[in-house]
Amino acid sequence: MSAILKRSSRNFLWQHPWQLALAILGIALGVAVVIAIDLAMESSLKSFNQASQAMSGTATHRIIASDGGLDEKLYTGLRVERGIANLAPIVTGYVKLVQPGEDNFKLIGIDPFIEKSLHAGWQNGQSESFSRDLLTRLLSEPNSVLLSEKTAQQLHLQINDQFKVITDQGAQQLKLIGLFSVNDAVAEQISAKLIITDIATAQEVLGLFGRLSSIDIVIEPDDPGTLAAIQQSLPGSALLVSIDSQAESMREMTRAFAINLKALGLLSLLVGMFLIYNTMTFLVMQRRRLIGSLRLLGVTRQQIFKLVIGEALLLALIGTVVGILLGIALGQGLLYLISGTINAIYFRIDAATLMITPLQIGKGVLLGISATLLAVLPPAYEATQLSAVKVLARSQLELGSRRLIKTVGLISMLLIIGGLVTAWFSGQSITLGLASIFLILFGFGLLTPAITLLFTKLFERVFGLFLGILGRLPARMVAAEISRTGIAIAALMIAVSATIGMDLMIGSFRQTVAQWVHASLPADLYVSILGDKMTAEKALSDHQLKNEIAKLAGVQMLSSALHTKLIADDQLTKISVFELNEASKQGFIFKHQVADDLWARFDNQQSIIVTEPYAYHHAVKIGQKIRLKTDQGEQAFEVIAIYADYSGDQGHLAMSRQNYQRYWPDLGYSGIGVYAKAGTDLKQLESRINQLMTTQQTVKSNQDIYKASMEVFEQTFTITETLRWLSAAIAFVGVFSALMALQFERTRQLGILRAIGITSRQLTVLIISETGLMGLIAGLLAIPVGFIVAYVLIFVVYQRSFGWTMAFYFDAGVLYQGVALAFIAALLAGIFPAMKMAQTHPAEALRTE
């Protein structure tokens, strides 16, 4: 392309800094949200994996167990009797520091003199002398521990200092005997909340005498014999897993969550694309005279096309770079929210650091550039169609746009129908479910200009009737510039309908969960018994506590639950073990008709009931048998019912305590439900129960648990809310950008109005009315679209993502809020352009061409 042409293009862009900045902002915001979500989600998972790797070193496999843990005899058996080397026993648990900050630390007990091949990541970085001297002391000195240099510094601890931690066993004194150094940022983050000690100290501090949390193993790929030997030695509560498959299963667990988040990021990009399209169209249309002149001078259509695409590429590059930087900053904030949600729903992430990889940056660059180029193709083509002889009048351009709107209207109908069909036939695919929402949103987005024209006709009549010509003008102005206003309205409509859809979905979910939590809490008080369920002593003390509670005055009856894990179909699976009374049986909401003898079969036959998510993810049907691993070999349990449960999206099994005790060791209880006699003062009963409990145990009323559960519910949607607002913010920038562009283009027309006697205040009102009208149209259109989005989210996406079914609860307030959001956003976006135009001197405005 000619250097002069390039200069002409560059000069034009420089002369329009507002449009330039808004186009870059549009690209940057879209890219930033996508990058931020990707970075935060991947970093959360990577942090988990890296923390796990830092502890497991080069281990290829791990023996894990349910809450009962592993008997340490298994370790000696494998090592001595089976002669298997390369084994590393590990004891882990959480302790709370007494001072300062009362932070939770992970306590890890290791064998300090384990084979070098099994050294954890942190061990490999240390010097030889460190290993020999300190590790001997670690083994020989009671309650001696190691901390990272930085952690010790932060806690103001010196070597040989003592500090207190709280565990299930009460307060424990630890002695810092050495510091280890870490050589990278990730390791530093992981080691920040870590206390290293030897196996014996960890067992003592955590009260896990004779038990191990896991055993890490290195098995060579060409050694199937060792693998088989270990498998044969494992008791019913233990499972051998490969480290890779464990990481993969964590990723799989959060897959639906990640897909939903990424879809929200793409929504922002979609809204951003409308913004880019709008800005680029403006930049082309504003130069129609210039382009016409260039064509007269012999510039070819191809050169014009290249000129526009070249400009877009430049904007895309700048926007993408800014977007990536913004995305990294935003990702830091989202990381906290995402890892918080993963902690609440899936698994514990101790320390998450934002990890940026070239691949993720590459994805961002590709996304930013391709989205921009895609959005700029229509205006670039439009530029090539500008006549060389006759520069098209604005009105003729708008006529062209109106013809285009009719064609696009047909395409949009196809997209909407395609979206609905995809939703209907998407099977179990979450991606297809989300794709259907995008098709519906995009379809309605394309249909928006056509519907806007109908709305403006209506508004024109209504307002014209009461306010005359000035009342008709805003609607006319919207319709006259439909190629610009239509796109801005579409962007706002998409963002607001997504908001309405998600609000209706979250509202429906909230109602469903609230009803479920309410029904699931039939007891008056609930005793929560925390701690690692690994010791026989704990089971004994739990039973004692239950007996003592039963004897208290005012207690009518009790129920109990133990939440633990078993091995079902070679997977560690959550199970709830219930001891139910007649009242607590009423707390189950079944997803189908149940037979009268259900509870009799639950208590007396080898049967289980499963939660709805479990049934969905494992395609379990009633009558099917699930094989559970026990010390006496595998046992088949018949599924006799499927019940509602919203405590997690992976689902779990439930069985009677009688059934459980037949095959597995007693692990005590996780909670006890207390049913008070009629007329009992619950506060007094609560305080009587409190007197029986240790500091690790709590008693709460069903109302308190209900409130706490709903708080957790709200917390898990914080990330969704945040991302939704980001999309709305991008749409706001879109409307602002379109309005600014429109007002600049209309400067002369507004100057004429001023010349014939319209005051600057009237002009402000006129422009703000126009923008308000645009917002109102976007809001009104967003109602039906939001409704469809909510429907697809509830009955397609969420059901497939998490296995939950929920009822659709219609909340008219959400619709009003949606319309108000669109209206206010557009009004706010219009204020600055309106003020700017009102301040423009009419003489100056009249001079503008």
Added chain:
Amino acid sequence: MTTDAAISIQKLNKSYQESGQQHAVFNDLQLDVKRGEFIVLLGRSGSGKSTFLNLLSGIDPPDSGKVIINNIDITGLSEHDRTLFRRHHIGFVFQSYNLIPTLTVAENLLLPLELIKRVSRKDHDHVEELLAKLKLSDRLDSYPDRLSGGEQQRVAIARALIHDPDVILADEPTGNLDLDTAEQVLELLDILVRKAGKTMIMATHSQEVIGKADRVLSIHNKTLQLR
């Protein structure tokens, strides 16, 4: 401060700034225009004809001096009051017609009336009558971009007259028209403006208009000179 003149310009100065330098457009302009007088203003492109009309209408404020129209010193009014003054007393005709593209022909005419008062059936009839006089009865509901240049300029003249202003300011009203159409437009202005006793100042290059004017002025060396 009363004067018999419909327009009185006293020691009017105007300059603008470009690249940090002050450029004078007018120096101490003096002019009295009688009621019903038709003044033609000549001058080279860029000599300041449009600026002069903008100063007269209060669109542009002068650096110093006074513009008195109907005994009101509009240079002493606020921007808002100048707008209200313009709304009642001034009619504008521009070279490029400057009709509001989003309003129909009838609405373009009704808008100045609506800014002054509540529009009645009588006003609608008045619009129709005026358009009939201009042979635009069939264009009542058309949008400006559907009209030819001559038709648009006729609508612009009607818009300038519809609210019965005292002063008509016309900025090159025939500049975009062919010779025949330009003549028709000038004829119309002559009939509708002069014969209605309105004061008119027209900036133009057209020599044909000179014969019809009461006075011909030209802008030369930043001052007004009689020709």
